Amino acid sequence: MPASSPMYLPTDQSPAPLELSGITVRFGSMVANDDISFSVRDGEVHALLGENGAGKSTLMRVVAGLLRPQSGEIRVDGKAVHLQSPLDATALGIGMVHQHFMLIPTLTVAQNVCLGLARAGRIFPNLRKVATELAELSRLYRLDIDPFARVGDLSVAGRQRVEIVKALYRGARILVLDEPTAVLAPQEVEGLFDVLRKLSAAGTAIVFISHKLQEVMAIADRVTVLRQGRSIASIDKRDTSVVELSRLMIGADIRLPTVDGKARPASAERLQVTGLSYRDDHSLRLDDISFTVHAGEIVGIAGVDGNGQHELAEAIVGLVQPQGGQIMLDGVDLSHASPGTRIENGLAHIPEDRHRTALVDLAIRDNAILEVSGHHPFSRYGLMRPAAADSFTRQLIDHYDVRCTGPAQKILTLSGGNQQKVVLGRALMRDPNLVVAVQPSRGLDIGATAFVHRQLLAQRERGAAVMLISAELDEVLALSDRILVLFKGRIVGDLSRAEVTVERLGRLMLGGDE
Amino acid sequence: MTVLDTTTKNTAAAYSAFRPLLQGILPSTAAFLLALAAGAILIVFWGGNPVTAYAALADGAFGSWNSIAETLLRSIPLTFTGLAVAIAFRGGAFNVGAEGQLYIGGTAAAVVALWLPALPSYLLLPLMIAAAMGAGALWAGLAGMLKLRFGASELITTIMLTYVAIYLVSYLLRGPLQEAAGYLPQTDRLPSGARFASLITSTRLHMGFLVTLATVALTQFLLWRTVWGYRLRVTGINARAAMAAGMAVGGLSMSAFLTSGALAGLAGVMEVVGVQHRMIENLSPGFGYTGIIVALLGQTSPFGVLIAALLFAGLQVGATTMEAAAGVPATLTVIIQALVVLFLIGRPAIGQIARALRRS
Numbered sequence: 001m002p003a004s005s006p007m008y009l010p011t012d013q014s015p016a017p018l019e020l021s022g023i024t025v026r027f028g029s030m031v032a033n034d035d036i037s038f039s040v041r042d043g044e045v046h047a048l049l050g051e052n053g054a055g056k057s058t059l060m061r062v063v064a065g066l067l068r069p070q071s072g073e074i075r076v077d078g079k080a081v082h083l084q085s086p087l088d089a090t091a092l093g094i095g096m097v098h099q100h101f102m103l104i105p106t107l108t109v110a111q112n113v114c115l116g117l118a119r120a121g122r123i124f125p126n127l128r129k130v131a132t133e134l135a136e137l138s139r140l141y142r143l144d145i146d147p148f149a150r151v152g153d154l155s156v157a158g159r160q161r162v163e164i165v166k167a168l169y170r171g172a173r174i175l176v177l178d179e180p181t182a183v184l185a186p187q188e189v190e191g192l193f194d195v196l197r198k199l200s201a202a203g204t205a206i207v208f209i210s211h212k213l214q215e216v217m218a219i220a221d222r223v224t225v226l227r228q229g230r231s232i233a234s235i236d237k238r239d240t241s242v243v244e245l246s247r248l249m250i251g252a253d254i255r256l257p258t259v260d261g262k263a264r265p266a267s268a269e270r271l272q273v274t275g276l277s278y279r280d281d282h283s284l285r286l287d288d289i290s291f292t293v294h295a296g297e298i299v300g301i302a303g304v305d306g307n308g309q310h311e312l313a314e315a316i317v318g319l320v321q322p323q324g325g326q327i328m329l330d331g332v333d334l335s336h337a338s339p340g341t342r343i344e345n346g347l348a349h350i351p352e353d354r355h356r357t358a359l360v361d362l363a364i365r366d367n368a369i370l371e372v373s374g375h376h377p378f379s380r381y382g383l384m385r386p387a388a389a390d391s392f393t394r395q396l397i398d399h400y401d402v403r404c405t406g407p408a409q410k411i412l413t414l415s416g417g418n419q420q421k422v423v424l425g426r427a428l429m430r431d432p433n434l435v436v437a438v439q440p441s442r443g444l445d446i447g448a449t450a451f452v453h454r455q456l457l458a459q460r461e462r463g464a465a466v467m468l469i470s471a472e473l474d475e476v477l478a479l480s481d482r483i484l485v486l487f488k489g490r491i492v493g494d495l496s497r498a499e500v501t502v503e504r505l506g507r508l509m510l511g512g513d514e
Numbered sequence: 515m516t517v518l519d520t521t522t523k524n525t526a527a528a529y530s531a532f533r534p535l536l537q538g539i540l541p542s543t544a545a546f547l548l549a550l551a552a553g554a555i556l557i558v559f560w561g562g563n564p565v566t567a568y569a570a571l572a573d574g575a576f577g578s579w580n581s582i583a584e585t586l587l588r589s590i591p592l593t594f595t596g597l598a599v600a601i602a603f604r605g606g607a608f609n610v611g612a613e614g615q616l617y618i619g620g621t622a623a624a625v626v627a628l629w630l631p632a633l634p635s636y637l638l639l640p641l642m643i644a645a646a647m648g649a650g651a652l653w654a655g656l657a658g659m660l661k662l663r664f665g666a667s668e669l670i671t672t673i674m675l676t677y678v679a680i681y682l683v684s685y686l687l688r689g690p691l692q693e694a695a696g697y698l699p700q701t702d703r704l705p706s707g708a709r710f711a712s713l714i715t716s717t718r719l720h721m722g723f724l725v726t727l728a729t730v731a732l733t734q735f736l737l738w739r740t741v742w743g744y745r746l747r748v749t750g751i752n753a754r755a756a757m758a759a760g761m762a763v764g765g766l767s768m769s770a771f772l773t774s775g776a777l778a779g780l781a782g783v784m785e786v787v788g789v790q791h792r793m794i795e796n797l798s799p800g801f802g803y804t805g806i807i808v809a810l811l812g813q814t815s816p817f818g819v820l821i822a823a824l825l826f827a828g829l830q831v832g833a834t835t836m837e838a839a840a841g842v843p844a845t846l847t848v849i850i851q852a853l854v855v856l857f858l859i860g861r862p863a864i865g866q867i868a869r870a871l872r873r874s
Contacts, residue, residue, distance in 0.1 A: 317758065319754075319757065319758060338760070338762070339757060339758055339759070339760045340760030340761065340762065341760075342760070343759070343760040344760075349758060351758060356752075356754055356755070357754050357755055357758045358755055358758065359752070359755060360748050360751045360752045360755050360756070361751050361752070362747070362748070362751065366744070366748070370748065370755070370756075370759040371759045371760055373741055373744055373745065374741055379741045382740050382741050382742065383739055383740055383741070384739055384740065384741055384743075384744055
């Protein structure tokens with residue numbers, strides 16, 4: 001049975017439960033949503049497809065009542081509405097499932113659902129009644145939720161179902177899910193899709209926001225493609241294909257670079273990791289990891305999120321101290337070195353979480369010299385030399401095409417792509433020996449992603465050793481000379497470019513044998 | 515998120531040029547004025563006239579050479595404790611124990627003077643200052659060590675160590691360090707070499723005020739011109755990013771504690787050398803705590819701290835004149851100080867109320 005065939009057949013005359021027309025949202029001079037129109041019908045799964053930065057989240061915030069557009073109209077059941085706050089949206093039957101769950105881990109499912117819900121009783125909610133009704137909803141849609149379970153004890157997929165049931169309990173007829181599969185393992189995605197199919201069969205209108213083509217093809221009835229803030233097309237799933245959608249989404253003008261794939265002459269080993277083990281407060285995160293990265297080689301690290309990639313990167317850059325194993329860079333033992341010493345020895349780190357690990361809420365200039373402030377020419381006799389920092393920053397802005405007003409601009413006022421260019425520039429302009437890039441294109445639009453990829457390839461050409469850790473399989477596949485697969489903290493696969501197929505990789509990522 | 519319309523763009527551009535300046539001064543000025551306004555309402559409730567009360571307050575603080583000198587004198591310990599809190603804050607630590615570090619610093623300075631009474635002033639004073647800074651740094655360093663080694667929150671440890679400090683000093687002043695006469699919990703009068711000369715004749719204002727000004731300029735320089743200051747600020751804003759960038763975050767954090775404690779110790783020696791001329795049990799009427807407010811009001815910038823300290827000193831010095839002339843209790847100024855904090859911290863709430871009013 002095709003996943004999309006709706007059992008619930010709306011008549012074409014009835015007004016769409018949710019319709020947006022001409023929505024425009026500007027942030028300063030940046031147009032995040034440019035005249036976007038789309039509608040979703042009862043019982044339909046409508047996918048909003050687009051790259052990071054295409055305007056999906058902005059549009060979602062408009063629908064959720066979190067953001068008011070400068071122009072355009074939102075109609076619910078054919079009637080124009082003005083959403084002043086999320087409460088208005090909820091009252092109209094719009095339910096949101098955010099990417100970051102809005103749940104309190106220490107409370108039970110029923111308690112979470114009651115929060116801020118006057119109907120459950122203002123001061124002392126009638127938890128028993130709510131729980132009974134939740135159990136009923138759960139049974140109806142096979143959500144498999146225990147109303148008395150503590151949210152903190154649930155799996156990520158479980159918490160996501162709690163968010164869904166919370167929205168339903170609040171009377172959602174229109175359910176909006178923001179990148180719901182980003183946090184799920186592949187098997188869990190199937191479970192979510194089953195739930196969504198049941199909901200749509202019962203008449204719920206579903207907006208499914210994603211940048212993953214395969215998933216959109218699997219679940220959607222109709223697809224609206226967003227690109228750079230504009231809606232490029234609204235098409236029936238039946239009339240399109242992965243190839244066409246990908247062309248629409250990315251645009252014909254930009255193509256992501258790939259590694260040339262030519263077998264390279266054997267070159268020197270730069271990074272040698274032997275027997276690396278790391279245990280945090282909870283469990284063993286890295287289990288006897290050994291690998292090497294050669295000069296002029298990009299080694300991709302693939303794996304389902306949470307299988308040790310994060311810890312591997314932190315261990316290599318020195319943010320955590322592994323209990324066992326050795327890290328050698330160009331013959332120097334860095335196993336117990338501070339991050340500073342590793343940087344002195346030619347390590348460049350593009351961290352996963354820009355805001356937490358790479359940026360400081362100061363001027364671009366202050367961020368550009370973060371790793372070299374103690375060195376000539378940026379300081380002398382312990383005094384800063386702002387002129388040197390300025391000229392270096394101008395160079396960085398120039399070489400890496402950072403769109404800004406100058407070195408004194410606050411870095412957090414830049415767009416994500418431009419922030420990342422600063423992080424990239426300050427790391428790569430040092431001509432590093434080893435680049436550890438973690439999710440280097442997260443949150444960037446396609447143009448900025450292509451730029452980041454070209455820079456990584458340029459480092460490879462230069463002869464640096466490059467480690468690329470990414471949850472985006474496409475990224476790993478496009479750039480890597482070799483791919484290591486992590487599963488539960490162990491390397492379960494080491495595939496050369498020629499050996500790699502998506503199927504093989506997928507099996508390894510799920511812990512299967514070859 | 516503010517969404518700018520194209521029509522307001524020019525004003526926005528003009529605004530953005532002054533923004534760093536405005537962002538620093540505007541909220542503090544607003545909080546201070548709002549606190550004064552709220553204080554005026556309280557005066558009315560009390561049955562007084564806010565205009566005459568505030569006029570008396572200003573007269574008491576700045577009306578004559580002597581009152582100006584008293585205000586400046588009072589600003590000295592407030593500036594040092596304010597700087598102490600500000601520097602720690604810049605480095606990501608909340609030192610709420612400047613009071614204890616002040617007591618320890620003052621005592622250490624007195625001990626030096628009692629121990630080496632024959633030293634000439636030009637040797638004795640620097641030695642006392644060094645001892646006070648060292649002792650204050652040590653006291654704050656204890657809290658720093660507890661934080662770095664065991665992850666103990668300095669909010670708790672600095673305040674607790676303040677009690678330890680005050681009772682320790684109390685014990686010393688009733689025991690080994692007590693005056694020869696043996697009546698009061700205080701030391702003997704310090705030798706004449708352990709005194710600052712007056713700055714304005716026939717007032718109590720002493721040369722320590724110049725030391726204060728120099729320290730303000732020096733901390734400003736340290737924070738914004740040195741590699742240490744840059745790294746300290748980076749660590750204070752985002753310690754993880756500082757660490758990832760190769761900075762020795764632990765050492766920087768410790769240096770923030772030590773510097774902070776040294777500055778608080780300076781507040782103590784200034785009172786001993788410039789005002790009391792001996793170590794006494796009640797050396798400080800809460801300078802260490804008021805320093806927290808001073809640092810907040812001064813936006814944790816050294817020059818801002820100086821201005822905030824002058825304002826608070828004026829409030830405290832003018833209070834008695836206000837009570838005498840307008841019949842408004844002097845404790846009103848304590849309420850005003852507290853209101854300044856509320857209005858500073860409650861800034862986001864004020865913004866929300868303003869938005870809600872505009873909407874309705």
